[in-house]
Amino acid sequence: MRQLYLASTGYSRPDTRLFDSISLGDDVVSFPIPDIRTALTPEYLSETKNEDPFQVMPALLATPTSLGAEAARQALQFGKREPQSLGLILGATCTPLQTTPTESQRVGKELGVKIPAYDIQAGGADFALHLETLLSWKESSLPENTLILSSHIPTSRIDFREESIEQAVFSDGAGAAVVSTVKSDLRVKTAVAKTFPSLGKHWTIDLYGHLEVNLGIEREVFVPRLLELINEHGSLISEDALFIESQLTPQSFSQLQEAVGIGKWHSSFNDLGNMFGASPFAALRYFQTKEEMDAEQIVILLSGAGLSIGIIILEREG
Amino acid sequence: MLSILGMGFAHPKNEIHNSFIEELEIGTNEEWILDKIGIKRRLTTLPIKYIAETRNSDPRKGRAIADHNTTSLAVDAAKGAIQSAQISPEQIGLIICNTCTPEQVAPAESQRIAAELGIEAKAYDVISACPAFALHMSYLSNYEESALPDYVLCVSAAVLTQSVNYNDRSDSAIWGDGASAWIVSTKHPGKLRMLDSYFTADPTRCDAVVVDTFGHFHQDGRAVRDFSVRQTVRLIKRLEVEYDIDWEKDIFVGHQANRTMLAQITNNRKIPDSNHWFNVTEIGNQAGAGAPATLAANWEKICSGQKIVVAVVGAGLSWGSVLFEAV
Numbered sequence: 155m156r157q158l159y160l161a162s163t164g165y166s167r168p169d170t171r172l173f174d175s176i177s178l179g180d181d182v183v184s185f186p187i188p189d190i191r192t193a194l195t196p197e198y199l200s201e202t203k204n205e206d207p208f209q210v211m212p213a214l215l216a217t218p219t220s221l222g223a224e225a226a227r228q229a230l231q232f233g234k235r236e237p238q239s240l241g242l243i244l245g246a247t248c249t250p251l252q253t254t255p256t257e258s259q260r261v262g263k264e265l266g267v268k269i270p271a272y273d274i275q276a277g278g279a280d281f282a283l284h285l286e287t288l289l290s291w292k293e294s295s296l297p298e299n300t301l302i303l304s305s306h307i308p309t310s311r312i313d314f315r316e317e318s319i320e321q322a323v324f325s326d327g328a329g330a331a332v333v334s335t336v337k338s339d340l341r342v343k344t345a346v347a348k349t350f351p352s353l354g355k356h357w358t359i360d361l362y363g364h365l366e367v368n369l370g371i372e373r374e375v376f377v378p379r380l381l382e383l384i385n386e387h388g389s390l391i392s393e394d395a396l397f398i399e400s401q402l403t404p405q406s407f408s409q410l411q412e413a414v415g416i417g418k419w420h421s422s423f424n425d426l427g428n429m430f431g432a433s434p435f436a437a438l439r440y441f442q443t444k445e446e447m448d449a450e451q452i453v454i455l456l457s458g459a460g461l462s463i464g465i466i467i468l469e470r471e472g
Numbered sequence: 473m474l475s476i477l478g479m480g481f482a483h484p485k486n487e488i489h490n491s492f493i494e495e496l497e498i499g500t501n502e503e504w505i506l507d508k509i510g511i512k513r514r515l516t517t518l519p520i521k522y523i524a525e526t527r528n529s530d531p532r533k534g535r536a537i538a539d540h541n542t543t544s545l546a547v548d549a550a551k552g553a554i555q556s557a558q559i560s561p562e563q564i565g566l567i568i569c570n571t572c573t574p575e576q577v578a579p580a581e582s583q584r585i586a587a588e589l590g591i592e593a594k595a596y597d598v599i600s601a602c603p604a605f606a607l608h609m610s611y612l613s614n615y616e617e618s619a620l621p622d623y624v625l626c627v628s629a630a631v632l633t634q635s636v637n638y639n640d641r642s643d644s645a646i647w648g649d650g651a652s653a654w655i656v657s658t659k660h661p662g663k664l665r666m667l668d669s670y671f672t673a674d675p676t677r678c679d680a681v682v683v684d685t686f687g688h689f690h691q692d693g694r695a696v697r698d699f700s701v702r703q704t705v706r707l708i709k710r711l712e713v714e715y716d717i718d719w720e721k722d723i724f725v726g727h728q729a730n731r732t733m734l735a736q737i738t739n740n741r742k743i744p745d746s747n748h749w750f751n752v753t754e755i756g757n758q759a760g761a762g763a764p765a766t767l768a769a770n771w772e773k774i775c776s777g778q779k780i781v782v783a784v785v786g787a788g789l790s791w792g793s794v795l796f797e798a799v
Contacts, residue, residue, distance in 0.1 A: 208532060208686045243675070247577075253685050254572040254601045254787045255678035262675025270672045272607055272790070275580055276596035283596060295614035351567075351586035351595050354579030361574060361685065362532050459578040460596075 158288055160340040160468060161235070161299070161332040164228025165436035167191040167426070168216040168307075168326050175199040176314055176321070183322045185404040188427040190325040192309040193217065203314040208362050210310045211251070218247045218257055221328035222305035223264035225435070229301070230265075232439075233332040237265040240332075241297020244284045246275035246304045246431055248359060248459055249311055257305055265301075276349050277357070278401055278458015280304040280431035281329070282466050285345035288333055296335055303330035304431035311365040319369055323403060325427030329435020340452070340468045344390060347456075347464040348383065350375070357459040372406040376457040381413050383465050384455070390467055396420065396449030400437035401428045401457050410455075417453070420446060430458055434466070474613055474669075475662030476796070477559070477623070479654045479768035480552020482545045483755055488514040488523070488633075493644050496527070500641040510731025514648035514756030516633040517541070527638035531688060534634045541575045545651035546629035547588045549765075553625065554589075556771065557655035557662070564655075565621020567595040568611070570604030570628040570760045572683050572787065573635060585627055593621070601681070602727055602786020603671065604628040604760030609656070609794045610671035617658040624656040630759035637688040646730065647689070648756025652764035663774060664796040667715060670707070671792035681787035700729055700785045704737050707783040707793040712741070715779065715795055719743045722779040723770075727786060728752035728762025759786070774798045 168191045175196035178187065194204070198213030222245065230237060245258025252260070256273040276283045284302040305328035312320050333342070353375060356368040384391065395417040399407055404423065411419045422437035429436060434456050441447050449470075456464035490502040490512060505511060517538040518528065528534045535541070546569065554561055569582035576584065582595040600607045608626045629651035638644045655662075680699070681691040704726055711717055724743045726734050731753050738748050751766045758765060763784050774780070778798045785791040 211686055250577060251685055252682050253574060254681060254683040255675070256599050256601075256788070259600075259673060259675040259678040259788050259790070262673070263678045266676060268674045268676055270790075271675045271788070272598065272600040272611075272671075272673070274596060274598050276583075277579060290616060290619035291614040292616055347594070347596075349583060349586075349595050350592065351579070351583040352590075352592055354583045354587055357578060358576050359578040360576050361535070365578075460580065460583055462596075 158342045159334050159336065159338040160342055161334040161338045162229045162233030163331045163435050163439040164225045164232060165327060165329045165432065165439045166221045166224035166228065168193045170196065170215060172309060178321055179317055182317045183319055186424060187322045188325065188424050190427045191327065193307040193326045194309055199314060204312060205315055207311055207364060217251055218249055218305040218307055219260040219264065222257060222261045222303050225328040225330035226261055226265060226301055226303055229330040229332050235299055235332055237267050239299050240267055240301050241269055242300040243269065243271035244300065244302045245273045246280040247306055248430055249307045261303060276347055277460030277462040278431050279347040279456040279462035279464030281434040282345045282456050282464025283347035285333065285342055285466055286347050289342060289345055298335050300333045301330060302333055303328065304435060306430040306432055308365055308430055311359050313364040320365060320367055323428050325429050327429035327432045327436055329432035331435055337471060339471060341471050343467040343469045345466045347462060350461045353461040357461060371461065372402055375461060376402060376463060377406050377410050379463050380410055380455055380457060383463060384414055387465055387467065391453055392451045394449065395451040395453045397453045397455060398437050398441060399455045400433035418449065473658065474609065474666040475657055476664040477655045477657055477660060477662035478553050478557025479764065479771050480549045480556055481650065481652045481765035481768040482548035483515045483650045484517040484540050486516045486518065486520055486539065488516055492520065496638060496644065498639055498641040498644060500645065505645045508732060509645060510753060511645060511756055512753050517631045517649045518633050523638050528636060531635055538634055542571050542573050542581060542629045542631050543575045543584045543588060546585050546627045549651035549653040550585060550589060550625055550627055553653035553655050559623055559655065561589050561591050564591050564623045564625045565593050566624045567591065567593060568598045568608060568626055570599050570608065571630055572601045572759055573631045600788050600790045602759050603784040603790045603792045605764045605782060606669060606671045606784050606792025606794050609666060610669040610792055612656055613669045620658050622657060622659050625653060626656055627653045628760035628764060630761055632689060632759055635683050635689045642693055643689055646757050648758050650755060650758035650761040650765050652761045652768055654764060661799065663799060665799055666794060667797055668711065668795040673788045673790035677789045680789055697733060699789060700727065701733055701736050703785045703791045704783045705740050707791065708741050708781060711781050711793060711795050717779055717781060719747055722781065723747050723749060725749050725763050725766050725780065725782045727784040728766060729757050
């Protein structure tokens with residue numbers, strides 16, 4: 155397996171706070187509502203409740219591409235790299251405004267680079283899938299620097315006509331990382347993504363329609379399958395690892411934390427909401443910014459559409 | 473080393489003839505279409521009566537009334553590939569799919585195909601529209617052989633007629649719908665042994681070909697045509713020099729954009745008609761499904777020792793090539 159390093163990460167969110175535009179009754183969710191951001195204008199939301207996502211284009215203040223490019227620039231800046239240092243872009247989005255070109259190519263255009271760029275997407279576990287892919291490649295196939303990114307605007311696909319738990323869970327945003335063959339502080343020890351296609355029907359977005367999620371899958375699928383995945387990698391995980399999870403609601407997060415029983419745990423859900431596949435990138439940057447990343451080993455857990463789950467183990471280089 | 477063990481393809485049955493496009497009265501006629509793009513017929517998932525009455529001005533209505541969707545065509549093609557490779561669905565360890573016309577934006581198209589086939593293997597999309605065949609082969613060739621499962625199912629499918637505005641004379645005449653699938657292995661020998669693969673892109677020109685999620689297909693036709701011919705010729709030239717291609721026996725398959733463009737390429741490289749396989753004249757441009765569907769349709773004609781050059785270009789802008797030798 156190649157030696158790969160996570161040189162830097164970045165994330166981006168729209169400026170508009172969703173709950174400045176709409177209200178949600180206290181009885182809809184049993185957890186504190188996170189700081190959900192939306193790419194949509196407050197006027198569009200209050201007037202239409204996003205009844206028809208097909209009409210969303212004129213109401214967008216940000217796009218997956220603008221958010222993705224901002225996250226990419228941040229990652230490049232933190233990694234002290236110029237866009238021209240990149241040799242490859244791997245992207246992903248579940249909320250494309252264009253089904254062609256790909257999100258990676260649109261962000262590549264924003265960065266002004268002429269390099270291979272294509273999308274690889276599995277759903278919520280994109281970050282793990284991208285890293286797993288690069289770890290599996292021959293050394294001769296790996297560029298020195300690869301930009302990986304995941305960008306989504308789920309609020310453009312939520313039906314706000316009736317109160318629902320989805321409104322308190324999903325937030326718009328993008329995450330990006332520069333993955334390098336050049337040694338830096340965080341080495342990617344392993345990354346694994348798994349998909350369960352027969353369960354994909356529990357998390358769908360029709361091409362022109364609304365997001366439909368059975369959030370019961372957190373308890374029934376994500377928590378037990380993540381636990382299995384952690385156990386499969388038990389020999390690689392240290393007792394004092396820092397676990398970062400960003401996509402589960404607080405109750406499911408606690409359930410998983412208790413079941414694992416080791417390490418220190420951080421969730422970014424309360425602060426950032428669930429930004430689909432962008433969340434794990436954002437969580438890593440978020441906790442780095444807050445200087446809450448003092449562990450020698452970081453275990454990132456991922457779950458979402460697909461259905462997909464993933465695990466990433468990062469280790470500090472001495 | 474990668475091999476292709478079997479291939480499949482699927483197309484819808486509804487036919488759009490040039491006379492039908494002329495009858496739409498959008499400023500074009502049979503003669504002009506044949507002269508400019510050389511396409512005689514297209515196959516579409518849309519009912520012809522619906523196109524005549526609505527021009528597909530609202531693609532939501534077209535999609536609702538269509539005979540097939542991307543997933544159903546892709547599944548039919550995948551079943552053909554599995555049968556052609558003489559394996560069972562349970563043996564497939566990875567599914568990757570390319571599409572620019574997804575039925576849903578979540579889950580991934582590959583995951584819907586896997587669910588339809590009853591395959592609970594890893595499935596994700598690897599996407600770059602028209603050059604998908606080169607992307608998928610190049611992508612898989614990047615892997616350490618030990619990291620790939622025994623059998624990989626690759627799929628490329630598109631139903632772009634559902635995104636065409638049939639009031640636009642250029643786009644109306646180009647597109648058809650289709651799907652293709654192929655089984656790849658590094659561990660089991662197949663009929664086609666891959667000798668070379670290449671894929672790259674120029675994202676700064678990505679606005680030249682666009683499919684709006686909430687709208688229609690549109691492109692800068694002239695820029696794309698010039699780019700496509702120039703890049704395809706470059707791709708072929710490199711393989712001719714490095715692999716001693718003999719156009720008296722070897723085969724060329726290009727991106728099925730249109731017949732006129734393909735003729736410019738084959739004239740430039742002096743490739744005889746007998747060694748040029750294409751399906752665009754009878755099916756239309758099927759985006760990333762066109763080139764592999766052409767290869768799949770000619771699977772039984774492939775002779776041992778023959779080299780097959782596949783050069784594909786398109787949205788992204790992106791382009792690539794694959795060279796095979798028949799075992």
